[in-house]
Amino acid sequence: MLSLLSLSLLATAALADWSGNVNYGSPSYLHPALGLSMPKVVKRHSGNASYMDPASLSFTHGVASGDPYPDSVILWTRAAPMMDNDRSNVTVEGTVPLYNHDTKEYVRASSSPVCLTYEVASDSHMMDVVTSGKAYTSSDIDYTVKVEAGGLEPFTQYYYQFCVCGSNNKSPLGRTKTAPTADDDTANVGVAVYSCSNFPNGFFNSYGNAARKDDVDYVIHLGDYIYEYNTTSEKRVVQPEVEIHTLYDYRRRLATYRTDEDLLLSHSKFPWIPVWDDHEVSNNGYRDGSSGMNNTEDSFEMAGGVSVDQRKMNAVRAYFEWMPIRQVDMDNNLRIWRSFSIGTLFDLIMLDTRNYDRSITTLGWNDEYVKDISNDAGRTLMGSDQENWFYRSLVESNERGATWRLIGSQIVFSRINQTASWATLDLPLNYDQWDGYMANRNRTLKTLYDNNISNNIMLAGDSHANWVSDLVWLDEKPYNPSTGSGALGVEFGGTAVSSSGPCDEDEPISACNEISRGLIRDNEELQWNEGWYRGYFELHISKEKIDARFFGTPSLQTRNGYEVSLANFTVVDGANKLSRPVGGGLVQDGALQGGNVSGSKVTVDTNDGRWFVHNFTRVTLETTY
Ligand SMILES: *[C@@H]1O[C@H](CO)[C@@H](O)[C@H](O)[C@H]1NC(C)=O
Ligand SMILES: *[C@@H]1O[C@H](CO)[C@@H](O)[C@H](O)[C@H]1NC(C)=O
Ligand SMILES: *[C@@H]1O[C@H](CO)[C@@H](O)[C@H](O)[C@H]1NC(C)=O
Ligand SMILES: *[C@@H]1O[C@H](CO)[C@@H](O)[C@H](O)[C@H]1NC(C)=O
Ligand SMILES: *[C@@H]1O[C@H](CO)[C@@H](O)[C@H](O)[C@H]1NC(C)=O
Ligand SMILES: *[C@@H]1O[C@H](CO)[C@@H](O)[C@H](O)[C@H]1NC(C)=O
Ligand SMILES: *[C@@H]1O[C@H](CO)[C@@H](O)[C@H](O)[C@H]1NC(C)=O
Ligand SMILES: *[C@@H]1O[C@H](CO)[C@@H](O)[C@H](O)[C@H]1NC(C)=O
Numbered sequence: 001m002l003s004l005l006s007l008s009l010l011a012t013a014a015l016a017d018w019s020g021n022v023n024y025g026s027p028s029y030l031h032p033a034l035g036l037s038m039p040k041v042v043k044r045h046s047g048n049a050s051y052m053d054p055a056s057l058s059f060t061h062g063v064a065s066g067d068p069y070p071d072s073v074i075l076w077t078r079a080a081p082m083m084d085n086d087r088s089n090v091t092v093e094g095t096v097p098l099y100n101h102d103t104k105e106y107v108r109a110s111s112s113p114v115c116l117t118y119e120v121a122s123d124s125h126m127m128d129v130v131t132s133g134k135a136y137t138s139s140d141i142d143y144t145v146k147v148e149a150g151g152l153e154p155f156t157q158y159y160y161q162f163c164v165c166g167s168n169n170k171s172p173l174g175r176t177k178t179a180p181t182a183d184d185d186t187a188n189v190g191v192a193v194y195s196c197s198n199f200p201n202g203f204f205n206s207y208g209n210a211a212r213k214d215d216v217d218y219v220i221h222l223g224d225y226i227y228e229y230n231t232t233s234e235k236r237v238v239q240p241e242v243e244i245h246t247l248y249d250y251r252r253r254l255a256t257y258r259t260d261e262d263l264l265l266s267h268s269k270f271p272w273i274p275v276w277d278d279h280e281v282s283n284n285g286y287r288d289g290s291s292g293m294n295n296t297e298d299s300f301e302m303a304g305g306v307s308v309d310q311r312k313m314n315a316v317r318a319y320f321e322w323m324p325i326r327q328v329d330m331d332n333n334l335r336i337w338r339s340f341s342i343g344t345l346f347d348l349i350m351l352d353t354r355n356y357d358r359s360i361t362t363l364g365w366n367d368e369y370v371k372d373i374s375n376d377a378g379r380t381l382m383g384s385d386q387e388n389w390f391y392r393s394l395v396e397s398n399e400r401g402a403t404w405r406l407i408g409s410q411i412v413f414s415r416i417n418q419t420a421s422w423a424t425l426d427l428p429l430n431y432d433q434w435d436g437y438m439a440n441r442n443r444t445l446k447t448l449y450d451n452n453i454s455n456n457i458m459l460a461g462d463s464h465a466n467w468v469s470d471l472v473w474l475d476e477k478p479y480n481p482s483t484g485s486g487a488l489g490v491e492f493g494g495t496a497v498s499s500s501g502p503c504d505e506d507e508p509i510s511a512c513n514e515i516s517r518g519l520i521r522d523n524e525e526l527q528w529n530e531g532w533y534r535g536y537f538e539l540h541i542s543k544e545k546i547d548a549r550f551f552g553t554p555s556l557q558t559r560n561g562y563e564v565s566l567a568n569f570t571v572v573d574g575a576n577k578l579s580r581p582v583g584g585g586l587v588q589d590g591a592l593q594g595g596n597v598s599g600s601k602v603t604v605d606t607n608d609g610r611w612f613v614h615n616f617t618r619v620t621l622e623t624t625y
């Protein structure tokens, strides 16, 4: 009896170590048939007392942290015997990849597990350790490790490090920060907001600049963290050299991106709160497909035998393996929509307007049709589960008295007549954005107006240009574009980290500013637009106001610290609009309603054969904790 009891205790303890790596639970603890069965993974590895030689293992892709709660944070690393990724396509438990005809057994390429410990400390010398633990990883999950470090103090900075068990083989040092408690009313918070990082297009200087300046607490990523295409460039070779479809492909692609030094720097310094957009799976995705494929026999063949649904499963699984994100519903691995209470200062509501349950979008050949149905009441960007949760979250955030509501949306929310840019008079709006789902937008605005919810800040990516608007219900509620009255918040849409914008970067900035002038002429609520620069923005959030600072990174051809201050905006508590004069009346480039553009003054050689006529600041490349 006693020995039986201690045996089962031992088994429970062993299982606890294994399940410490939350990636083993993804996509679902509750449906082992959809993912990995823990007891079977443990059984497969338990006969092997000898783990891999610690010296053969490397921390191939740095460290990362994310999804901060007041008492815990997600920590991530990869510890592997190889730089390459696991090639199995296991998605259903039991479908092991390689069949050995001699032994008549399924075998795995590399079945020895890797044992790791981790420590979290209050100091960068890792002297004052506040929590620690153990976790395993293996080829089943591409040697990724994701643990939830708990028992932490709110709104506190910590350092963390992984180590291969029984050795001195340590990961790089990471730094992270927990969230304030929901009732904390003292915190001031800074966030850097990103979207659209295309690796072959150029270096991710935007990630590095915010990390080097070290002015923010958290990073928000609105998606298009990777791109699925088979495009590469001489300086930035992207793997694998195919359009990605299989689990291996997605793992390999994420791993390639996670070699950019500035991306690694950002991950090691800030906790991230990411969501995916379309390219984490495939361009212009929606619930049932994406622009490149029609979910037909033909597209199945085109994709090397991977169906549209299987491809999405592969993408989602690799995303959860590689991103420092919580799976908030273990019974629903497509769910990344989730929210964070950051003191009484703000609630951050992160949406999935893309892959979860979106009605059909523009696919290139059906755009006229999507325009025709764009005002249909039955269309949704999110599906009813998520929509109900979204509206409830807005109301509850207001009821609990959070000063601000920040809503992370992949795509631009405001109506934008883009005729002056790339659109045509026939198709004046971008129906892949909220403009293609007007009923969903109306329901959102109605929730805000009906419940008298103010201080709403929409954040958007996806578009590769900067769009700053008063948040308004056009044709429904009165709005005065010169004073801003009638609005119920602000939208900040940011440009891409490196994906191409509406203007060729070799064209003069003045030509791009001309397009922006057309855009602000045709859209009264669009107060600032700019399309030439790649970059990001920071929000500095206090009870009294939000300061938004937009930055441009002039050259992506080298890793450099150059950046331009493009524009600054303020939103005052209770004002529900951009402070006037918008942008202080003066921005660097683009076009500003009723304001001025300072334009070019000073010549700077960015050291790559191209020169610019703007005032740059240069953030030093050296970095210390
Ligand atoms: C132990 O590892 C070897 C090689 O890695 C594998 O062939 C064998 O099946 C494993 N044994 C058990 C019991 O899992
Ligand atoms: C994984 O899937 C790809 C594409 O279908 C296929 O080429 C490859 O052989 C598969 N790998 C394994 C180990 O089954
Ligand atoms: C992908 O692109 C590379 C480099 O341009 C090319 O060599 C390769 O043939 C392409 N692969 C496919 C499957 O098209
Ligand atoms: C998808 O279907 C449309 C309409 O039939 C067609 O024009 C398009 O070429 C198809 N695309 C693919 C990749 O099969
Ligand atoms: C969009 O703007 C153009 C001018 O660039 C105008 O002719 C057109 O009527 C506008 N369309 C809509 C739907 O507002
Ligand atoms: C959404 O609101 C606009 C402005 O009032 C209106 O024109 C449109 O018909 C509404 N659409 C739906 C589906 O409610
Ligand atoms: C709406 O909220 C504001 C404060 O945010 C308050 O002053 C006003 O009385 C409220 N109006 C209604 C109709 O509840
Ligand atoms: C934005 O504000 C910063 C100070 O925080 C200032 O240095 C910068 O010049 C401003 N940028 C613009 C375009 O006004």
Ligand SMILES: *[C@@H]1O[C@H](CO)[C@@H](O)[C@H](O)[C@H]1NC(C)=O
Pocket: 581, 584, 585, 586, 594, 595, 596
């Ligand atoms: C724009 O510049 C003009 C000329 O310098 C100036 O009179 C005007 O006040 C400026 N506008 C704003 C909004 O600052």
Ligand SMILES: *[C@@H]1O[C@H](CO)[C@@H](O)[C@H](O)[C@H]1NC(C)=O
Pocket: 588, 598, 599, 600, 601, 602, 614, 615
């Ligand atoms: C650039 O810097 C110079 C000198 O500091 C200043 O006079 C000029 O106004 C600046 N130009 C812009 C566009 O900010």
